Amino acid sequence: xxxxxxxxxxxxxxxxxxxxxxxxxxxxxxxxxxxxxxxxxxxxxxxxxxxxxxxxxxxxxxxxxxxxxxxxxxxxxxxxxxxxxxxxxxxxxxxxxxxxxxxxxxxxxxxxxxxxxxxxxxxxxxxx
Numbered sequence: 658x659x660x661x662x663x664x665x666x667x668x669x670x671x672x673x674x675x676x677x678x679x680x681x682x683x684x685x686x687x688x689x690x691x692x693x694x695x696x697x698x699x700x701x702x703x704x705x706x707x708x709x710x711x712x713x714x715x716x717x718x719x720x721x722x723x724x725x726x727x728x729x730x731x732x733x734x735x736x737x738x739x740x741x742x743x744x745x746x747x748x749x750x751x752x753x754x755x756x757x758x759x760x761x762x763x764x765x766x767x768x769x770x771x772x773x774x775x776x777x778x779x780x781x782x783x784x785x
Contacts, residue, residue, distance in 0.1 A: 667753035705760040716769040727761035
């Protein structure tokens with residue numbers, strides 16, 4: 658996979674300070690463990706207008722991130738609510754350089770979960 662940093666528009670001169678980035682990989686699908694159910698997926702066509710994303714579970718929370726870079730303006734996923742089996746999301750543009758906030762269509766990856774509890778992970782390299 659590829660990974661990049663987005664600088665705010667006003668400071669986007671083509672360079673960024675060196676940083677260490679962490680990441681989590683989740684395969685699209687769904688499942689449950691204990692009292693915790695989850696769904697991971699992708700949707701396209703997310704712009705600066707609210708988009709409804711349908712789920713197969715009644716989500717208590719959603720983590721979402723833009724996974725494309727449509728255009729030159731910096732943007733991020735912004736949620737405007739969860740209602741039963743649907744969550745609302747849009748691409749919010751950075752306004753540090755100008756007040757124009759219209760954004761091209763993006764692809765969004767999401768991880769929705771229902772229930773509560775602790776989910777444990779492990780370092781896969783320990784089992785190689």
